[in-house]
Amino acid sequence: MLTDRFNKYIDKQTSTLPLNKATADFKAELYDTLMSKASDLSDAGLSEDEIFTKCVDTLGDFSETKRDLSSNPIDMVRDGRILRKFLYCGVISIISVILYIGISYFANNWSIPAYTIFPAMGIILIAYLTFDVIKHSFMTNRHGYTTIIFSLYALILLTCLYLGLAFGINAGWAQDDRAWSIFPFIFPIIFLIHITKLRVTGKAKKGLSLFTQVGLTMSSSIAVFLLVATIIDEFHPTWLIVLIGILLSLIMIIKKLDKRIYKNKSIR
Amino acid sequence: MAVSSDILRGHTETIILRILRSKDSYGYEITKEIIEAGEGLIDVKDATIYTAFRRMESDGLINTYWGDGTLGARRKYYQITEAGIRFYNDRLEEWKEISRLLSNLIIGPTH
Numbered sequence: 001m002l003t004d005r006f007n008k009y010i011d012k013q014t015s016t017l018p019l020n021k022a023t024a025d026f027k028a029e030l031y032d033t034l035m036s037k038a039s040d041l042s043d044a045g046l047s048e049d050e051i052f053t054k055c056v057d058t059l060g061d062f063s064e065t066k067r068d069l070s071s072n073p074i075d076m077v078r079d080g081r082i083l084r085k086f087l088y089c090g091v092i093s094i095i096s097v098i099l100y101i102g103i104s105y106f107a108n109n110w111s112i113p114a115y116t117i118f119p120a121m122g123i124i125l126i127a128y129l130t131f132d133v134i135k136h137s138f139m140t141n142r143h144g145y146t147t148i149i150f151s152l153y154a155l156i157l158l159t160c161l162y163l164g165l166a167f168g169i170n171a172g173w174a175q176d177d178r179a180w181s182i183f184p185f186i187f188p189i190i191f192l193i194h195i196t197k198l199r200v201t202g203k204a205k206k207g208l209s210l211f212t213q214v215g216l217t218m219s220s221s222i223a224v225f226l227l228v229a230t231i232i233d234e235f236h237p238t239w240l241i242v243l244i245g246i247l248l249s250l251i252m253i254i255k256k257l258d259k260r261i262y263k264n265k266s267i268r
Numbered sequence: 269m270a271v272s273s274d275i276l277r278g279h280t281e282t283i284i285l286r287i288l289r290s291k292d293s294y295g296y297e298i299t300k301e302i303i304e305a306g307e308g309l310i311d312v313k314d315a316t317i318y319t320a321f322r323r324m325e326s327d328g329l330i331n332t333y334w335g336d337g338t339l340g341a342r343r344k345y346y347q348i349t350e351a352g353i354r355f356y357n358d359r360l361e362e363w364k365e366i367s368r369l370l371s372n373l374i375i376g377p378t379h
Contacts, residue, residue, distance in 0.1 A: 029295060029344045032337040033314055036296040060313025068322060 005052055006034045013062065016136045017069050019081065026069060033059070085132075089125050096121035115163055123156055143197055150193045155186055181230035187219035210256050214249045221245020276302075276310065280320045281329070282363065285356040288330065288348040294337075295321065295344070321346060329355050 010030050017023040037055040046054070100117045104110045130149045137146050165179035191212060198204035225241040232238070276283065287298050295317055302312050324330045329352035337343030348356070 025344065028342045029318070032294070032341045032343045033296045035337065035341055058313060060315030062315045062318070064319050065315065065322060 002038055002048055002052060003035070005048075006031060006038075006055075009056060010034075014066070017066060022069055026065065030059070030062075085129065089129065092121060092125055092128070119156075119160060119163065123160075126152060126156065143201060146197050147190065147194050150197075151186070151190045154189045154193065158182055158186055158189075178230045181227045184219075184223040184226050188216055188223055191216040191219060210252065213252050217248050217252065218245050221248075276312065276316075279359075279363075280316060281324055282356060282359040284317065284320055284324070284346075285329065285348055285352050285359075288346055289353065289356060292345050292347045294335075294346065298346075324352070327351075327355075 010027050013030070014023055014027055017026070034055045037058065038051050041051045041054055096117055100113050103117070104113045107113070130152070133145055134149060137143050162179050162182055165182070195204070195208060195212060195216070198208070221242050221244060225238055228241065229235045229238040283302060284298055287293060287301055293301075295314060299312055299314055299317050302317075303310065306312070321330065321332075325332060328349060331347045331349055333345050333347065335343050335345050
């Protein structure tokens with residue numbers, strides 16, 4: 001039925017808005033508009049699918065209205081869904097503590113369960129709390145938090161990798177606790193996440209900024225230098241890797257300046 | 269000849285206030301009236317009208333109330349305020365002056 005289809009459409013369009021009177025009024029107004037259009041089109045001999053499509057197409061883009069409706073921070077606190085989310089987090093935390101105590105007591109080992117259960121709980125909680133934010137970001141095409149959240153995921157994965165290398169793998173390198181040298185990779189990873197976000201959202205049409213290009217190059221060269229130098233235990237001459245990074249960065253800066261000089265000449 | 273809805277940019281509020289001066293109305297009816305007055309050549313989306321409503325309501329140019337809509341649905345009606353009437357009159361005078369100047373520039377001065 002058309003009314004059900006309109007209601008489903010409206011619920012989908014407003015799923016990211018806070019549950020308050022302003023949203024309810026907006027939904028009611030949208031529903032009335034769609035029903036009025038459908039009523040006008042019903043005499044034209046169109047099928048239900050055609051009426052639905054015509055009605056929805058002529059609505060236009062309500063992004064600005066939705067931004068206005070979701071911009072009040074106090075609504076986040078009053079939203080029952082947020083409260084429910086935090087209560088679920090409490091449930092997951094308590095279950096993790098019960099599991100830890102139970103497993104540790106019966107296995108008579110209090111350290112391995114701590115290294116596995118609590119990081120797993122942390123990952124589940126962070127993924128659960130941030131999933132809606134990511135979903136909302138992609139639905140509204142507003143990515144103020146996307147880079148931060150994915151960088152947090154990357155940091156957690158690096159930490160798990162570190163714990164696995166430092167404690168889990170019986171390798172000479174790990175036992176010397178040189179596993180810390182993977183942490184500097186968080187910086188090039190953050191740049192890569194930022195670049196991926198720009199490409200996916202179509203905001204990199206004019207190319208990447210010089211800061212992003214140089215930042216990725218320098219952070220990558222420093223991270224690779226620290227990793228290689230730590231593995232082979234030779235900081236000289238591995239520091240040449242950083243020098244190569246500086247060289248590549250200078251080339252990028254020169255190319256950018258060349259473009260600017262050429263552009264200024266063309267204008268004159 | 270189809271005309272871009274950009275032609276309404278900057279005038280949407282004035283047009284809506286002109287419609288509300290004669291009677292209270294609701295979103296879809298106002299959109300329909302604009303399309304009809306535009307002789308079907310101007311494509312107006314409901315979202316544009318609703319964005320203008322929110323702006324005008326926060327500026328105190330219009331009030332709202334709820335009534336009955338199609339098939340028992342709630343319908344939001346808009347009503348012009350005194351501030352809205354003054355705003356419309358000011359914009360009307362501005363439009364008359366601008367259209368006279370543009371006419372001079374595009375067609376040529378009329379003596």
